[in-house]
Amino acid sequence: MDFKGAYVRALRGVREDVRLYLVAISSLTVAFLCLGGALLGVANLTALSERWGRSDRMSIYLRDDAPEVDVSRLTMALQEHPAVAKANYNSAEVSRARFLDGNSALRDLPRSAFPATIELELKPNAHPKALTQIAESVAAQRSVVEEVDTYRSWFERIAALIGAGRTLVIVLASLVLACVMAIVANTIRLAVASRREEIEVLKMCGATNAFVRAPFVLEGTAQGLCAALLSLGVLALAFFALRAEVGGALRSFLDMQPVFLSPLVMLGLLVAGGAVGAAGSALSVRRYIRV
């Protein structure tokens, strides 16, 4: 295979109809932008699911008759645990005062409704199973601990909701991918159709199918790569501009920073762009190559 010759002929093909080439790249960029947007949605929902689907807080409700010495020992033991960031003891009075803060309607609730607690927060890098292990060992100390609440059920529900949203976005991304394939195939087919006479002449002169196909595949690969690169650029610009605007609000509301596509996904998008362009060209040329 003469790659240099194919490259020269591909350049000649581009030069021949630069406008059609640019239109093809624009269409492909829009298609890849949709795909990239959908993938960005998947990436952020995955990050949100990981962040929210993992509970890193625990409330340990203490017995009213728990000896102070045991409570102090438990609090200290928790503070020294390598996975724990904070373990604060709140007396029954403090718990009551916090709950009733500005809420006069509940002032008549009995004192026993507000047990003393230890509020525990894990380190961000703590092992996902650390919370369960701590909860089990704490709950075993029945002389001190009344109940342990890890809020897991709440987090699991949120995680399920986010998971459903992510599945929906993945389905949408698949649909977008199918549309991208159709757009790529049609755009490239249009470009190839405009040069069917060239293909016919080459075949009449004795060109093999590989010789005819090579420049078209090179052009398709270049188109796909350019479009994928452009769409990533546009997506990155839009993402970082938007993050500068609403990133703070999102962080305080969702407790997470929006994430951009991982390098692996970006590389995948570029490779997919090139591959889809090459395959689209090869398939489109096949239609005219039988001369």
Next chain:
Amino acid sequence: MGTQDSGARRAARPFAFFRAGKDEPQNLSKPILVLEKVFKYFQRDTPTLRGIDLTIERGEFVFITGPSGSGKSTLLQLIYRKIAPDEGRILFSGKDVSRLTEASIPYLRRNMGVVFQDFKVMPHWTVYENVSIALEILDLPPRLIRSRVGEALERVGLAGRGDDRTSTLSGGEQQRVAIARAIVGEPALLIADEPTGNLDPTLALDILTLFEEINQHGTTVVFATHDHSLLSVRTHRLLVLEDGRLTEARQGLSGWAQRKHAQTA
């Protein structure tokens, strides 16, 4: 082992061993083209070609004429294997082209030059690019391509016009570019499908003369036309295709074939 490999390759691609214009010595004594009982159907029970028998010797100049729709283009397309016959055999240099695999067809076509009525030149390409593409396919060194394209352009009267864009040329000049592309590979057979159909009578005669000059260098020419003004001013062999049947209307020998005939006699 090597011989076996080469034999297998030869069987799969019977024309692969041809270099353009370079036939095997044992083939030189055979007619360049033989059609035996060739039928082609596009509609059931209505053959476009009905049992065509034809032999064309090396170096001949043959006119094929007939009314529009008589099957002239179909006959030529069978020869350069754009389509395959439904019945019969087509032997090019003794080998049956109708049995070729798709992968072998390019190697057959490298031994033929084809010229069309609508020129089929790339308007955005230069004259040089339009001609050199036929040699780029053969993967020849650039220096050799340059010299051979230069020679071909000189033969068709377009010397020094290599850098011109083809779209800026007249119809007659564009057809000359197409002829240069067809002959630059030094094919054994030159097929012309109504090459003067889009040209005025004076230019048509010029183009016919150009084909005759090419024929005088030894290339066999099959020239399909329904232009009677051309047929009447030349004495080449004339075949008439009508209702799918081919009849010999006039015997003739080109100058080159006459010379060769005299040498061998």
